[in-house]
Amino acid sequence: MRIAVLCESTSDEAGLRILIEAILGHEATFARHRFRSRGWPSVYNLLAPLIRHLYYNTDTGALAIVADSDDSPSHQLDHEPRLAAARGCRFCELQLHAESVLHGLRRPRDRQALRLAIGVAVPALEAWYARGMGENSEEHWQRKLTENGHLRTNRLELKRKVYGTGKPTRRVQWERAKAAATEAAQDLDQLERLFPAGFGTFAHAVRAWETL
Numbered sequence: 001m002r003i004a005v006l007c008e009s010t011s012d013e014a015g016l017r018i019l020i021e022a023i024l025g026h027e028a029t030f031a032r033h034r035f036r037s038r039g040w041p042s043v044y045n046l047l048a049p050l051i052r053h054l055y056y057n058t059d060t061g062a063l064a065i066v067a068d069s070d071d072s073p074s075h076q077l078d079h080e081p082r083l084a085a086a087r088g089c090r091f092c093e094l095q096l097h098a099e100s101v102l103h104g105l106r107r108p109r110d111r112q113a114l115r116l117a118i119g120v121a122v123p124a125l126e127a128w129y130a131r132g133m134g135e136n137s138e139e140h141w142q143r144k145l146t147e148n149g150h151l152r153t154n155r156l157e158l159k160r161k162v163y164g165t166g167k168p169t170r171r172v173q174w175e176r177a178k179a180a181a182t183e184a185a186q187d188l189d190q191l192e193r194l195f196p197a198g199f200g201t202f203a204h205a206v207r208a209w210e211t212l
Helices: 010-023 038-057 081-084 092-104 125-129 139-148 152-163 170-195 196-208
Strands: 001-006 064-069 115-121
Touching: 001 010, 001 038, 010 064, 010 115, 010 125, 010 152, 010 170, 010 196, 038 092, 038 115, 064 196, 081 092, 081 125, 092 115, 092 152, 092 196, 115 125, 125 152, 125 170, 170 196
Parallel strands: 001 064, 064 115
Antiparallel strands: none
C-alpha cells in the first residue's frame, strides 16, 4: 500500500514517515506529490485537492494528515465533531473536511476507498519528539493554554530542545527531526499515553489501514 503524507513542512514529513513505519511495524512505500504546505492554513486548504489527486490520479491507498494545534483548543476523545470544529478544534475541522471530500468522490469500479489517519500534535509536533523531556503531555499543555491563553514561548522552547535552536535551518530541522522521530519510535506506548487524543488516535487509525 502506498502512503501519502500531508503536514506542515518537509522536516515534519521526514519525522512522520519514521513514526508511521514504527506504528505499522514494517517499512512502508510513500507516495510523492506536488502539494507542499507551510503551516496550518495550507494543510487545511490543500487537503481537498490532494485527496482528489491521490484518489483519481494515483494508486495511493492511504493518507496521513498531521498538523500542530498551536494555540487552538486541544482535541478531546469525546468531542462532538461539528460543535468542536466550530470552536476551533483542528482535529475535528480536518475530520469533517476530509469526510466531506471523500463523500463527494465518484468510486471507479477498480478503486478502493482512500484510508485516512489524522493527528494534531499539542501544541506542536516537537512535543511528540521531546516526550520525556520535563513536563510534556497533552494534559500539561492543555492546562498551560488555559492558564496563559497561548503557548508561543512554550513552542519555541520545544524547538530549542529538539533542534538545539529556536530558529533552525531547514537542513538542521530535517536532520534532527529524523533523529528525534527515530528515538521516539522506540517507545510508541509512551507516546500514546502522553498524547492519547493526538498521537494515540493517529496511531490507531494507521494500524487500522491494514485491517480494513
